[in-house]
Amino acid sequence: MKMLLISILLLGALTSGAAQADKLRDSRTAVPEIAALEPELEALYRDLHEHPELAFHEERTAETLAKRVKELGFEVTTGVGKTGLVAIMRNGPGPVVMLRTELDALPIEEKTGLPFASKVTTPNAAGIVVPVAHACGHDLHMAGWYGAAKIMSQRRRAWHGTLMLVGQPAEEITSGASAMLNDGLFTRFPKPDYALSMHDEPSLPSGQIGFHAGFFRASLDAVEVTIFGRGGHGGRPQNAVDPIVIAARAVLGIQTIVSRETDPLSPAVVTIGSIHGGTGGNVIPDEVRMQMTVRTYDAKVREHILASIKRQVEAEATAANAPKMPEVKVVGGTDPVYNDPALTSRLASALRRNLGADAVNQMPAKMTSEDFSQYGRAGASAVLLHIGAVNPAALAKGDKIPDLHSPFWAPELEPTLRALVSAEVIILTELLRTQSPDAALGRTH
Numbered sequence: 001m002k003m004l005l006i007s008i009l010l011l012g013a014l015t016s017g018a019a020q021a022d023k024l025r026d027s028r029t030a031v032p033e034i035a036a037l038e039p040e041l042e043a044l045y046r047d048l049h050e051h052p053e054l055a056f057h058e059e060r061t062a063e064t065l066a067k068r069v070k071e072l073g074f075e076v077t078t079g080v081g082k083t084g085l086v087a088i089m090r091n092g093p094g095p096v097v098m099l100r101t102e103l104d105a106l107p108i109e110e111k112t113g114l115p116f117a118s119k120v121t122t123p124n125a126a127g128i129v130v131p132v133a134h135a136c137g138h139d140l141h142m143a144g145w146y147g148a149a150k151i152m153s154q155r156r157r158a159w160h161g162t163l164m165l166v167g168q169p170a171e172e173i174t175s176g177a178s179a180m181l182n183d184g185l186f187t188r189f190p191k192p193d194y195a196l197s198m199h200d201e202p203s204l205p206s207g208q209i210g211f212h213a214g215f216f217r218a219s220l221d222a223v224e225v226t227i228f229g230r231g232g233h234g235g236r237p238q239n240a241v242d243p244i245v246i247a248a249r250a251v252l253g254i255q256t257i258v259s260r261e262t263d264p265l266s267p268a269v270v271t272i273g274s275i276h277g278g279t280g281g282n283v284i285p286d287e288v289r290m291q292m293t294v295r296t297y298d299a300k301v302r303e304h305i306l307a308s309i310k311r312q313v314e315a316e317a318t319a320a321n322a323p324k325m326p327e328v329k330v331v332g333g334t335d336p337v338y339n340d341p342a343l344t345s346r347l348a349s350a351l352r353r354n355l356g357a358d359a360v361n362q363m364p365a366k367m368t369s370e371d372f373s374q375y376g377r378a379g380a381s382a383v384l385l386h387i388g389a390v391n392p393a394a395l396a397k398g399d400k401i402p403d404l405h406s407p408f409w410a411p412e413l414e415p416t417l418r419a420l421v422s423a424e425v426i427i428l429t430e431l432l433r434t435q436s437p438d439a440a441l442g443r444t445h
Contacts, residue, residue, distance in 0.1 A: 030354040031422045033151045041417055044068075045143040046116045052105030052132045052139070054122060055170035056179075058083045061103045061142070065167050068146055072153040074165065077189075081180030086189050087165040089153065094161025097431045098192035098380065099424060100372065101145035102138040102171035109133065111407040135409045136172065137200035137389065144198065144387075144420035151425050152432075159432035162190050174220055174334040177374035186378055194343065194431050195380035197372050198420060202401050203363070204388025206412040207419035209351050210363035211385050213344040217337035218267070218295040219302055220369035221330050225250075225290040225313055227277075228324040234282035244277050246313075246320045247288040251275070253312040254292070257305055268305060269295040269367050295367045297336050306330065334371040340381045347383055350430040351423055359419075368404075387423065389416045 044064075053061050062078055062085045070076045074087035083103065110118045110133035120132040134140075149165055166185070170176030186192070204210050227247050232240030251272055262268045270292060277288030292309070296302040313326040351360045363386060376382035389411035390401055402408035 031151060031425045033154060034147070034418055034421050037147055037150060037421070038414075038418065041143045041147045041421070042413065044146060045139055045413065045417065048139040048142055049114075049134050050116050050118055050120075052118050052120055052134045053103070054107060054124060054130075054132055055104040055173045055175065056082050057122070058103040058169050062167055062169075065101075065103075065142060065146060069149050069165060072150055074149070074153070074163075080185060080188075081169060081176060081183045083169040084176065084180045084183075084185075085167040086185065087149070087167075088189060089156075089163040089165075091156050091162065091432075092160040094159070095193040095431060096162040096164055096190045097428055098164040098166055098195045098375070099145060099148065099428060100166040100168050100195065100197040100375070101141045102136075102176070103142070103167050103169050104138065104172050104176070105132050105134045106136060106172055106405060107132060108135045108405065108407050110135065112410040114410060133407065135406060136404045137409070137411055138171070140200050140389070140411050140413075140417060140420065141198065142167070143417060144424060147417075147421035148424035148428060151421070152428055155429070159429060161432045163428065163432065164190060164192055171371055174222075174332060174369060174371040177334070177371040181374060181378055186380075192375075192380045195372075195375040195382040196347075196385075196424075196427055196431075197383075198385045198387050198424060199370070200389040200404070200411050200416065200420075201363070201386035202390055202403055202409070203395075204361075204386065204390065205392035205395055206388050206390055207359065207415040208388035209348075209355070209360045209385060209419070209423050210388065211339070211344055211348045211360065211383075212363050212365055213339050213341040214365075215297050215336050216339045216365050216384060217370045217373070218269070218297055218365075218367045219334065219336045219373075221294040221302065221306060221333040223292045223294060223306070223309060224327075224329045224331050225292070225309070226327040227288045227290070227313060227317060228322055228326065229284065229286055229288070229320075230323050231286040232284045234280075234284055237284060240284040241320055241322050242284050243288040243322070244285065246316045246322060247275060247277065247290060249319075250313045250316045251290075253316065254309055257308045257312070261304065261308060262301055266298050266301050267296070267365075267367060268301055269293070270305060270309070294333075295369060297365075334369055335373045335377060337370050337373040337382075337384050338376055339383045340376070343381050343383050347385070347427045347430065350426055354426045355419070355422065385423065385427075387416060387420045 107130040109131035229243030230241040274291035
């Protein structure tokens with residue numbers, strides 16, 4: 001009986017491995033050119049991973065991509081929106097289809113232990129030297145973007161229209177899309193009929209495509225609050241007004257905005273991620289600074305939360321007899337991502353047709369934000385898709401997976417990169433094809 005059980009388990013493992021191998025072969029079959037490109041794409045990924053750059057400082061990154069796509073025959077313009085790039089391939093009459101990738105990294109110290117882990121440090125906007133790492137997968141996105149560009153350039157006979165590749169800076173501070181649009185992205189260059197992008201996803205197994213029609217990613221408001229007090233000796237608090245105590249009370253009050261003032265069926269998040277004040281244990285400071293993020297989907301909820309934050313901190317300052325009312329500033333943000341439902345359905349169908357039904361699944365909306373939303377608001381029919389980037393066995397076991405923006409985040413490179421390129425080629429071909437789907441993808445029966 002014991003030997004029989006072992007045999008069954010071994011057979012199951014072999015069958016599972018064969019099934020996984022079949023899936024990998026299917027991915028290559030959908031876009032066969034990927035097989036020859038894999039070494040080049042992996043080398044590009046490692047190079048970008050080792051050399052991350054902060055928002056609006058992506059000079060080397062943009063130059064690396066610009067040189068490569070120019071060699072493919074694209075018309076390349078750099079310096080759009082400060083450090084962004086636009087690459088155009090005109091291939092006769094047809095729609096204008098835009099594929100965006102992000103260029104920037106995060107001020108995070110990488111702790112993945114990878115042999116090509118980032119060791120970069122650089123001054124941030126405030127002049128403080130910080131570590132830098134691609135802890136959100138933009139290096140993966142760029143490698144996939146270039147792979148799709150190369151394959152589409154090789155397939156010019158199979159599609160008609162204009163392919164517009166956008167390398168966007170400063171996504172991590174949700175400023176790059178607006179910067180490019182303000183610099184004429186949709187006026188100096190052909191305005192896209194369709195705007196597409198893909199993002200790596202830690203909740204999906206490597207290579208699986210996730211989609212969500214309608215509102216998909218939340219709006220973002222970055223809020224800075226300065227609370228003023230009256231400094232003094234820590235041993236004589238009666239002669240001071242302590243802004244640390246005011247801030248502590250305000251933090252607790254702000255948490256009730258979502259729990260007690262917002263409809264539970266309208267998702268919202270307020271996170272206070274930074275609080276700074278004081279220089280020593282026996283000194284009451286003059287002021288405390290807080291930084292927070294507000295995420296919503298509904299415009300009225302968004303407006304109410306921002307007003308309530310101001311109300312809460314002013315009320316605490318008044319109660320403490322503060323010498324001055326707090327300053328509350330919204331210093332940046334973006335709108336929610338809205339995926340055009342008809343286009344989302346069309347792309348999901350094309351992906352399922354080419355990659356298989358099990359490889360493409362609907363996923364829930366997320367409270368994270370993306371300034372990709374600005375392209376849809378500027379008039380393009382827009383869709384943001386996600387690509388699973390986690391080892392399937394780790395997900396199946398329920399392992400604790402590092403999230404995006406974690407110093408430990410590293411996507412499972414294969415088959416994620418391969419599936420990313422496949423998916424981008426498939427959706428670009430779907431929107432630019434002039435033949436039947438099978439003929440455009442180079443398949444015969």
